[in-house]
Amino acid sequence: MTESVNNLDKIKQSLSRRNRAEKRFRWYGRLAIFIGLAAVMVLFTDIISKGHGAFRITYIELEVTYDQDRIGVENLTDPEQLANGNWEALSKAALRNEFNDVSGRRDKRKLYGLISSGAGFDLKDRLLANPLLLGETEKVWILADDDIDTYYKSWLDGESYAARMSAKQLQWIDELHAQGKIRLQFNSNLFTRGDSREPEQAGIRGAVMGSLLTLILTLLLSFPIGVSAAIYLEEFAPRNRWTDFIEVNINNLAAVPSIIFGLLGLAIFINFFHIPRSVPIVGGLVLTLMTLPTIIITSRAAIKSVPPSIREAALGMGASKYQVVLHHVLPLSLPGMLTGAIIGMAQALGESAPLLMIGMVAFIVDIPAGFSDPATVLPVQIFLWADSPERAFIEKTSAAIMVLLSFLIIMNTVAVWLRKRLERRW
Amino acid sequence: MTQRTLIPALIFTMASVMVTSSAIARDSIEVVGSSTVYPFSTVVAERYGRATGKPTPKIESTGSGGGMKLFCSGVGTNYPDITNSSRRMKASEFKKCQTNGVRDVIEVQIGYDGIVIANSVAAAPMKLSRKDIFLALAAQVPGAIEGELIDNPYSTWNQVNPALPNTAIEVLGPPPTSGTRDAFAELGLEGGCKGIAWIKAMKKTNKSAFKALCHTVREDGRYIEAGENDNLIVQKLEANPAALGVFGFSFLDQNADKVQGAQIESVEPTFESIADKSYPISRPLFFYVKKAHVDVVPGIQGYLNEFTSEKAWGEEGYLAEKGMIPLPSEERAAMAASTRGLVPMKGNEALK
Structure with missing residues (x-):
């Protein structure tokens, strides 16, 4: 007690x-x-x-006259004439028209520096989209130069950065602001254009397309190969020293730094098979090598989680091993495999180191349309912009990071959702 | 798809991917090379592409040495057409080009780049000489007796030169793989090294020892390798006003509100002082073209014409806007003529 x-x-x-x-x-x-x-x-x-700040950009309103003589183009359907047209003359004339008291070579140069160097080509695109404008005059919001954009944004924030501006330019901006002819607009260029060395014209469309093409190829190659390897190793391979050896190697590969895969890709695909540098094909192949171990490991785990009773029941009903795997084990483990594949793809999307070796770290303006067009990818675009001297690229870099992060968040959310939705508990 | 068809289909996909891709002919120019020339050649490429509507040249930043290696590997569309360089081609590289069948190489000097030593605008501006730079940053410096070398003992700037402030020596700069570092060692450190009479005499008697002495940067943590990213150096200088940084002139030009360039031998790094060569630490920039590719890959001639036009590399051209210092006008005209005429290197140039 x-x-x-x-x-x-x-x-x-x-x-x-x-x-x-x-x-x-x-x-x-x-x-x-x-x-x-x-x-x-x-x-x-x-x-x-x-x-x-990068999602908004400065525009200046000018009155543009599409003067046929000034451009030097008579026929808007003749590509030769269009290529030789003096399109900058349009935007320059519009600026002189707005500030008609500007004279002298130096001041004129400063004046032309107010708007983007691509403004002439933008006007060309505008005219080609609507040929009736030829000879007409209209008010157009024209993209401002990156220095003006940086200054105007910093000035609106109350902390003006004017080191790259001349006194005249500051005065012009003041005048434009007083007349409401300068404003911030949504920066659609960021999503519709390829890379550019002029920050105001630079966009991530090329990099996003490059990432997409590379990832499609990676998925098409790594998912079937990875799943087949996992099925064979889990369901058919005998347990012996060889399969142990293979397993150790696969686990090892998953931990190999990604730059090594880049070197491997350079040696095999470029130097031996002579695939051109910088194309999504070679990027996809290298990323396939990199994501394969991840997919094999997650697929094996998914197959392992299918209870043996399912296999035994199928075998008991007279199914062959092949039928057991294809009709029962594979469908039941597919959600797990898909989750693994999405996570592997998210990893591949954020990868830049292996692409360094195979030439995908390059300045590419044209938006890639196929697997054999030179391309770059989002993380590489971020790296390239972070390395550029122009001040306006700092905010562009962060904006590109935001886009990359949102893609990653979407992919990981889909992976979680798939697992919740499709996974069965035994 | 059943398994019977799956595996062969896969093998077929991979094989066809490789075969088709290796057979593609190139219709855009491929440029590799120096990260210093990269900002300039990319602008030219973009303007060329937009003006003509033809494919824009693809430009890879591989560093001067890496670019030369790729460029000199052979002739054919698997190899780049043009390589950028922030130094002149070396004799060994020229020889490698020749043995690999790259016979006719067109050399184009495009302008100059200044290397600046800068600190935060929050600190007082520095006034340095190249000798100060050498004494502060070399691994070994002359001791008390002539001919004696000791490990660099200096930890503050006023130990190097009593006129300088009493702050710790802390310099952020590029790593040895960078062309900027090579040029900084050659023009900055060696320039100061030669200011000491007995070391200058050594250049004639023992060239390799001279080079080792003058080009070796100290590794005791006073010189901090900050990677190839010059923006990062600017950010670090802003955070630490006591430190100095070494980088290209265009980054100083873009960040004038954050950093200021040190005067070297009482010359401030400005656009004008680098152009008239009174600022001592500046280097020439080049690119090299394979003549054999000019007729094979479309657009090379057009790209060369655009690069050597006055509106690009002239005194008021768009490259000057980006921070490149143009050649004097006569040299520019001569260079434009020889480039457009595709005059190759003869092999008797004074290459190092």
């Missing part, structure tokens, strides 16, 4: 201590999550605070 009372006392005494220990343990967990979230928050606020 006394002994059990003693025990009860002991338990009572220790109870508060154990409760405290449990509480502490929970708090450790919360702290760990808090640290992780705080790091993500810092990253996001930094990127968003730097990059939100």
Whole structure:
């Protein structure tokens, strides 16, 4: 009797201590999550605070006359004439018209520096889309130069950066602002154009297309190969030293730094098979090598999670091994495999190191339309912009990071959703 | 798809992907090479592409050495047509080109680039000489007795030169793989090295020891390799006003509100002082063209014409806007003529 009372006392005494220990343990967990979230928050606020400006860009309103003589084009359907047309003359004339007291070579140069160097070509595109404009006059919002854009945004924020502006230019901007002829607009160029060395004309369309083409090829190659390898290793291969050896190697490959795959790609695909540099084909092949181990490992885990009773039941009904795998195991493990594939693709989307070796780190303006057009990918575009001297590329870099992050978030959300939706619990 | 057809289909896909892709003829120009020339050649490529409506040349930034290696590997559409370089082609590279069948190479000097030593605008501007730079950054410096070398003992700038401030030596600069670093060692460090009489005499007697002494940067943490990204150096200088940074002139030009260039031998790095060569640390920029490719890959002649036009590389051209320092006008005219006429290197140039 006394002994059990003693025990009860002991338990009572220790109870508060154990409760405290449990509480502490929970708090450790919360702290760990808090640290992780705080790091993500810092990253996001930094990127968003730097990059939100890139989604808007400065435009200047000018009165443009599509003067046939000035351009030197008579027939708008003749490509030869269009190529030789003096399109910049349109935007220059419009500027002189707006500030008609500007004279002298130096001042005129500064004046022409107000708008983007591609403005003439933009007007050309506008005219070609609507040939009736030839000879007419209209008011057009024209893209401003990147220095003007940087200045105008910083000036609106109250902290003006005018080191690359001349006194005349500052005065002109003041005049335009007073007349409401300069404003910020949504920067659609960011999503519709390829790379450019002029920040105001630069966009991520080329990089997004390059990433898409590369990923399509990666998925088409790595998913079937990975799944076949996983099925063979899990369902058919005998357990012996050879299969152990293969398993160790696959796990090893999953941990190999990605740059090594780039070197391998350079040696095999470019130097041996003579595939051209910088094309999505070679990028897709290299990323296939890189994501294969991930897909094999996740697919094997998915196959393993199918309970043996399913296989035994099918075998008991007289199915062959091939039928068991194809009719029962594969459909049941497919959700897990797909999740693994999406995670592998997300990894491949964010990869830039292996592409460095195979020439996909390059300045490419034209938007790739096929697997054999030179292309670059989103993370590489971010790297290239981060390395550019022009000030306006800083916000472009952060904007591109935001786009990449949103793609990754979408892919990972789909992976989680698929798993929730399709996964069966046994 | 059943398994019977799956595997052969896969093998077929991979094989056809490889075969078709290797048979593609190239219709766009491929340019490789220096990361310093990259910002300039990309602008020309883009303007060329937009004006003509033809495919825009593809430009890879591989570094001067890496570009030469690719360029000199052979003739044919698998190899690049043009390589950019922030130094002149070396004799060894020219020889490699010749042995690999790249016979006719057109050399084009496009202009100059200044290398600046800058600090944050929050600090007082520095006034340095090349000798100060050498003494502060070399791995070994002359000791008390003539001919003696000791490991660099200096930790503050006023130990190097009493006229300089009493701040710790802390310089952020490019790593050895960078062409900027090569040029900085050759023009900055060696320039200061030659200012010491007995070391200058050594150049004639023992050239390799001279080079090792004058080009080796100290590795005790006073010179910090900050990677190839010059924007990063600018950011670090902004955060640490006591540090100095070494980078190309265009980054100074773009970030004049954050950093200021040090005067070297009382010349400030400006567009004009680099152009008239009074600023001592500047280097020529080049690109090299394979003559054999001019008729094979469409557009090379057009690209060369665009690059050597006054509106591009002239004193008021768009490359000057991007921070490149143009050649003097007579040299420019001569260079444009020889480039457009596709005059190849003769092989008797004074290459190093």
